[in-house]
Amino acid sequence: MFFKQTKVFLKDTTRIEQEATLEIQERYLQENQEYLDDLFIKFMKEEGIDMPEYNILSDDGNKIVYEEVTRNAGEVEREQITTYRARIEAIRANIESENAEIVELELAIEKGEMLIEIANKKREEEQPVEVVLLSRNSPETGLRVFKTIQHYGLNISRAGFFSGGSPYKYLPAFNASLFLSADEEDIKKACQSGYAAGRVLDSKMNDDEIDDELRLAFDFDGVLVTDEAEQIYQKDGMPAFHKHETDLAETPLDPGLLGELFKKISYFQKMETRRQLKDPHYKRILNTSIVTARNAPSHERLINTIKSWGVDVNEAFFLGGIDKSRILDILHPHMFFDDQLRHLSHLKNIPAVHIPFGISNKTQ
Numbered sequence: 001m002f003f004k005q006t007k008v009f010l011k012d013t014t015r016i017e018q019e020a021t022l023e024i025q026e027r028y029l030q031e032n033q034e035y036l037d038d039l040f041i042k043f044m045k046e047e048g049i050d051m052p053e054y055n056i057l058s059d060d061g062n063k064i065v066y067e068e069v070t071r072n073a074g075e076v077e078r079e080q081i082t083t084y085r086a087r088i089e090a091i092r093a094n095i096e097s098e099n100a101e102i103v104e105l106e107l108a109i110e111k112g113e114m115l116i117e118i119a120n121k122k123r124e125e126e127q128p129v130e131v132v133l134l135s136r137n138s139p140e141t142g143l144r145v146f147k148t149i150q151h152y153g154l155n156i157s158r159a160g161f162f163s164g165g166s167p168y169k170y171l172p173a174f175n176a177s178l179f180l181s182a183d184e185e186d187i188k189k190a191c192q193s194g195y196a197a198g199r200v201l202d203s204k205m206n207d208d209e210i211d212d213e214l215r216l217a218f219d220f221d222g223v224l225v226t227d228e229a230e231q232i233y234q235k236d237g238m239p240a241f242h243k244h245e246t247d248l249a250e251t252p253l254d255p256g257l258l259g260e261l262f263k264k265i266s267y268f269q270k271m272e273t274r275r276q277l278k279d280p281h282y283k284r285i286l287n288t289s290i291v292t293a294r295n296a297p298s299h300e301r302l303i304n305t306i307k308s309w310g311v312d313v314n315e316a317f318f319l320g321g322i323d324k325s326r327i328l329d330i331l332h333p334h335m336f337f338d339d340q341l342r343h344l345s346h347l348k349n350i351p352a353v354h355i356p357f358g359i360s361n362k363t364q
Contacts, residue, residue: 295320
């Protein structure tokens with residue numbers, strides 16, 4: 001099955017909301033409190049030092065314990081106690097760091113959850129979309145990561161953990177169709193290497209639980225196709241751009257970084273069309289849209305390009321300078337891909353993905 005080889009990659013985000021971070025960290029520290037208490041006691045018993053049972057995670061408890069066990073200790077013992085206390089602090093810091101990574105994963109999963117849940121809905125035998133997690137976490141932390149995935153009930157069984165290293169170079173090994181991350185440098189490197197990749201911006205989507213449709217919206221130039229025409233516009237202006245596109249109206253543009261992904265998504269749409277022919281009651285799930293600043297007469301080359309690819313698109317909006325948010329607020333896509341941050345940074349309640357490719361990003 002063609003789509004069996006299609007994978008979407010989700011990397012844990014690196015920018016996280018402070019409130020969520022504190023909430024999760026406090027929860028995990030509470031869960032680990034007993035473990036840390038036992039560990040401190042174990043260290044002290046190894047040296048034969050009696051220690052009253054105080055809550056060492058609290059500042060007051062930590063201070064009391066430290067003063068109590070060092071009051072009558074000799075120089076060597078005090079040095080050992082200081083070492084053990086440092087170990088505890090290091091463990092606490094590590095737990096906080098790991099918990100922050102878990103929060104990042106939770107927020108990242110929120111971005112990709114619709115892609116997994118809806119795209120594979122009622123298609124367990126086909127699984128047209130597979131999500132693989134690539135993380136800067138350590139392999140040891142991977143156990144907790146998979147528990148988080150299990151908590152969300154997501155169908156993610158493959159992952160890679162790189163202990164702080166960049167995962168983008170492993171994309172070909174997993175046959176990636178799309179790499180999503182909040183790490184700007186990773187995404188830039190992936191795009192420079194020719195991979196379909198996008199930086200997930202901070203955004204929220206209050207989705208309707210009974211909404212079974214997956215809506216994906218794409219900019220055209222610099223996203224689905226190369227920035228060939230965009231270079232003409234930025235260098236010579238709008239009249240030259242329209243003339244260039246009119247002269248080449250019958251010549252399809254070359255696919256951009258997300259061009260091949262768009263073709264694969266269209267294959268998925270054709271699967272739905274065949275299913276609908278067999279079952280008139282079947283409700284289509286996938287909806288694709290192109291939201292572009294192009295307008296007539298440059299629209300013709302766009303239409304001829306996607307026609308030459310043999311792809312289906314549900315809606316196309318040729319806005320000619322109208323703010324894209326006016327369409328997107330109504331369309332309410334689950335993801336919108338664009339190569340220009342000025343079209344994304346002000347969006348509300350719309351998951352936005354920046355494609356840092358081409359001339360529009362050389363000055364950003």
